[in-house]
Amino acid sequence: MSVAIKLEAVRKTFGAKVAVEGLDLEIPQGSMTGFIGPNGAGKTTTIRMIMSILFPDSGTLSVLGRRSAVESKDRIGYLPEERGVYRKMKVGDFVQYMARLKGMSTQDSKAASNQWLDRVGLGDVRVKKCMELSKGMQQKVQFISAVIHHPELIILDEPFSGLDPLNARLLRDLIDEQHQAGRTIIFSTHQMSQAEAICDRVVMIHQGVKRLDMTPKEIASQFDPRTLIVEPVHEDAEPALVESLPQVERVEQVERVWEVSLKPGAEASEALAGVASRVPCRRVEVRRVSLEDIFIDIVEGRQATREQRQKLREALRSSTPTAARGDGAGD
Amino acid sequence: MIKILTVAQREFTTTVFTRAFLLGLILPPALIVLGIAISVAFSTERAPAVKGSVAIIDRSGQVASTLTAKFTPEALERLYRDDAGEQVSKAVSKAADQASKGPADPVGAVGGQLDAVQAAAAIAGTTPKLTLDVLAAEASVDVEKARLSDWTVDQGGRLMLIVIEPGVVAPKAGGPIETYQVFTAPKLDPRVVAPINRGMVHQAVVDARLRGAGLDPVRIAGLMSLAVPRAAEVTKQGERRGSGAAQFIIPLAFFMLVWISAFSGAGQLLNNTIEEKSNRIMEVLLSAVSPFELMAGKILGQLGSGLVIISVYAAAGVFALVALAYADMITWWQIAWMMVFFIAAYLFIASVFTAIGSAVSDIQEANSLMTPAMLLIMIPMFAVFPIVQNPTGTLAKMLSFMPPFSPFAMIARVGSNQPPAQWVIALSAVFSLAAAVGAVWCASKIFRIGVLLYGKPPNLITLLKWVRMA
Numbered sequence: 001m002s003v004a005i006k007l008e009a010v011r012k013t014f015g016a017k018v019a020v021e022g023l024d025l026e027i028p029q030g031s032m033t034g035f036i037g038p039n040g041a042g043k044t045t046t047i048r049m050i051m052s053i054l055f056p057d058s059g060t061l062s063v064l065g066r067r068s069a070v071e072s073k074d075r076i077g078y079l080p081e082e083r084g085v086y087r088k089m090k091v092g093d094f095v096q097y098m099a100r101l102k103g104m105s106t107q108d109s110k111a112a113s114n115q116w117l118d119r120v121g122l123g124d125v126r127v128k129k130c131m132e133l134s135k136g137m138q139q140k141v142q143f144i145s146a147v148i149h150h151p152e153l154i155i156l157d158e159p160f161s162g163l164d165p166l167n168a169r170l171l172r173d174l175i176d177e178q179h180q181a182g183r184t185i186i187f188s189t190h191q192m193s194q195a196e197a198i199c200d201r202v203v204m205i206h207q208g209v210k211r212l213d214m215t216p217k218e219i220a221s222q223f224d225p226r227t228l229i230v231e232p233v234h235e236d237a238e239p240a241l242v243e244s245l246p247q248v249e250r251v252e253q254v255e256r257v258w259e260v261s262l263k264p265g266a267e268a269s270e271a272l273a274g275v276a277s278r279v280p281c282r283r284v285e286v287r288r289v290s291l292e293d294i295f296i297d298i299v300e301g302r303q304a305t306r307e308q309r310q311k312l313r314e315a316l317r318s319s320t321p322t323a324a325r326g327d328g329a330g331d
Numbered sequence: 332m333i334k335i336l337t338v339a340q341r342e343f344t345t346t347v348f349t350r351a352f353l354l355g356l357i358l359p360p361a362l363i364v365l366g367i368a369i370s371v372a373f374s375t376e377r378a379p380a381v382k383g384s385v386a387i388i389d390r391s392g393q394v395a396s397t398l399t400a401k402f403t404p405e406a407l408e409r410l411y412r413d414d415a416g417e418q419v420s421k422a423v424s425k426a427a428d429q430a431s432k433g434p435a436d437p438v439g440a441v442g443g444q445l446d447a448v449q450a451a452a453a454i455a456g457t458t459p460k461l462t463l464d465v466l467a468a469e470a471s472v473d474v475e476k477a478r479l480s481d482w483t484v485d486q487g488g489r490l491m492l493i494v495i496e497p498g499v500v501a502p503k504a505g506g507p508i509e510t511y512q513v514f515t516a517p518k519l520d521p522r523v524v525a526p527i528n529r530g531m532v533h534q535a536v537v538d539a540r541l542r543g544a545g546l547d548p549v550r551i552a553g554l555m556s557l558a559v560p561r562a563a564e565v566t567k568q569g570e571r572r573g574s575g576a577a578q579f580i581i582p583l584a585f586f587m588l589v590w591i592s593a594f595s596g597a598g599q600l601l602n603n604t605i606e607e608k609s610n611r612i613m614e615v616l617l618s619a620v621s622p623f624e625l626m627a628g629k630i631l632g633q634l635g636s637g638l639v640i641i642s643v644y645a646a647a648g649v650f651a652l653v654a655l656a657y658a659d660m661i662t663w664w665q666i667a668w669m670m671v672f673f674i675a676a677y678l679f680i681a682s683v684f685t686a687i688g689s690a691v692s693d694i695q696e697a698n699s700l701m702t703p704a705m706l707l708i709m710i711p712m713f714a715v716f717p718i719v720q721n722p723t724g725t726l727a728k729m730l731s732f733m734p735p736f737s738p739f740a741m742i743a744r745v746g747s748n749q750p751p752a753q754w755v756i757a758l759s760a761v762f763s764l765a766a767a768v769g770a771v772w773c774a775s776k777i778f779r780i781g782v783l784l785y786g787k788p789p790n791l792i793t794l795l796k797w798v799r800m801a
Contacts, residue, residue, distance in 0.1 A: 051618060053614065053617065053618075053783060070621070073618065073619060073620075074619075076618070078614075078615070078618035079615075080611075080614040080615060080618070082611040082614060083611055083612070083614070083615055084607075084610035084611035084612040084615075085610065085612060086345075086607075086610070086612060087606075087610060088345065089345065097337075097341055098615070098619070100337050101334060101337055101338070101616070101619035101620055102619050142615070145615070146615075
């Protein structure tokens with residue numbers, strides 16, 4: 001099959017709250033999809049429905065060609081947002097146990113467990129108890145248990161939460177590796193920079209509704225911000241020098257940096273040359289679109305004020321994970 | 332099935348192969364035995380070492396003299412040290428020697444020896460230091476009584492007053508049979524009073540009556556001195572002491588074995604399930620196994636741990652019985668039934684506890700749901716003694732067919748000296764196992780829903796609703 005996961009018009013409510021509305025999704029086999037959106041957007045709810053932990057109120061769903069993920073348990077690797085370990089088990093034993101639960105033989109699971117622990121740099125803590133691990137180490141262990149059994153489909157809910165930049169980078173590389181091996185991967189995150197780096201599809205969800213479903217290329221072309229970032233050498237340089245360029249719509253000064261918005265249809269490279277010729281600059285670059293910006297644009301509209309954008313930006317970057325509450329509402 | 336076994340194996344090994352489990356297996360019985368031994372060694376029926384005087388108004392004129400002869404410190408020592416009953420005969424013979432050897436003034440003789448023996452008693456410090464105070468026969472009872480309320484532990488004083496009317500020793504023909512009166516100071520320890528009352532005074536009055544009838548009290552005492560023999564049981568292996576106590580201990584032991592093993596395993600289940608929920612590992616597990624596989628595996632695993640407990644204790648018990656030559660008191664089929672009823676009891680209780688554990692997110696929340704579970708735990712405890720004492724009584728028969736109590740009631744009956752017929756046992760076993768299977772089914776319904784639910788824990792009604800849902 002070429003489609004690993006397919007959702008059609010899926011809707012999920014928790015009492016009065018609509019968690020997911022009219023969701024259509026097709027995840028091609030072998031792709032790496034990033035689910036992005038702020039906390040409470042509906043990412044975890046969607047993932048739980050894919051995993052048959054929750055069930056949609058209406059709509060259809062198919063996973064690996066079957067009506068329910070339950071039928072393909074051993075071919076799927078899952079890292080839930082709320083994840084724990086058996087605290088009193090030894091690390092090696094824990095990873096092995098998880099592998100065995102997914103259908104690996106005792107022998108294979110032991111070998112794979114040792115291999116993976118060495119790979120992520122946890123070879124020495126194999127005989128330590130899980131509760132002795134730091135948060136970052138625990139996350140790595142949990143990631144291992146999600147992929148150790150060579151699943152075809154890997155679903156990771158907020159895999160980077162709580163990781164320091166170094167470990168986040170390591171995890172990103174590990175995920176990428178799985179992707180290169182041909183596995184279908186979905187991961188959700190509210191840190192959009194993570195998705196930007198490795199995904200070949202980006203799905204944006206906001207308040208239960210899908211707002212975006214594109215490849216990074218498509219995003220780049222559609223959401224070209226048409227902005228230059230200019231950092232003049234002299235602090236007192238006059239923005240008016242640049243404002244008068246034909247390509248330039250307006251210049252906004254933010255501390256030491258000028259954000260130069262270009263007119264629609266203007267050629268960025270020409271504008272760049274023009275700016276450089278008029279003002280001695282430390283730096284002139286075409287601003288690269290960030291998913292965060294796109295998201296804010298989508299949610300607040302292109303006319304959003306700086307304050308509105310800042311507020312939303314801060315909301316996006318806040319890293320409080322949502323706890324699953326009794327009614328299942330949350331993400 | 333393999334996944335169930337995998338879960339079961341983990342559950343078993345992480346429970347049994349820990350220091351805590353092994354200690355829990357060995358320590359409690361060892362501590363209980365030690366505790367009993369210590370309390371027996373230190374417990375005492377001995378009277379506290381109070382001091383004071385015992386006053387006597389003897390209006391019969393027959394008793395006071397023998398009493399003073401007997402009121403020696405050595406006699407007191409022996410009186411208070413041993414069982415009052417057994418000491419009567421010894422005190423009598425000793426007093427008889429002294430009376431025959433002593434001078435005409437018994438009070439003086441006693442007084443002379445008092446100092447010497449009191450020194451010894453003071454070193455021992457555990458016998459009441461009492462003096463005998465013979466009052467005039469005409470003394471007013473009310474006046475002399477009044478002094479009793481002045482007695483204190485520190486200062487001493489008069490702590491007992493004995494009044495003997497003439498009719499006590501020489502009852503009038505056709506008249507009412509009187510007895511002597513005993514008055515004591517307030518809050519006087521009964522252990523001080525009883526030996527004087529039962530041991531000395533009572534015997535002295537009886538002796539006076541015997542003499543009044545022309546009989547020799549010493550001779551009569553000798554004739555009456557006869558130990559009551561203990562019955563000897565005759566078994567195929569030979570004779571042994573009577574097993575009276577064992578006949579009640581064995582059914583109790585069967586019961587305790589099943590109770591301890593069943594609740595130990597089930598308790599672990601409760602804790603482990605709650606841990607898996609509060610550690611948030613549940614969702615990961617459920618991506619690999621179904622809720623039923625998870626629950627079944629856990630129940631199976633802890634069945635193993637319960638079996639370890641019951642087997643170890645049963646083996647120890649059998650070993651003890653063999654060592655004490657009581658081996659014929661239990662049979663293999665009793666042990667087999669015990670295992671069957673253990674499984675039934677465990678499955679039922681484990682289901683209840685697993686259901687509770689799955690519905691809550693931490694141990695405190697479990698408390699509100701635990702109340703019905705506590706009933707499960709306590710009712711067999713209350714019922715076991717009546718059932719052991721009366722294995723064929725109504726309570727025993729009723730509970731034998733009322734799951735979840737049926738395994739407990741039945742195993743107590745099976746171990747008793749009046750076990751029920753095999754078909755009755757088998758019927759109860761079938762009932763118990765069927766109920767256990769039903770409990771597992773209900774629990775799986777609750778488990779399925781509860782395991783991923785966090786937040787406010789459901790109450791009992793909600794749980795029952797879940798059972799009825801598809």
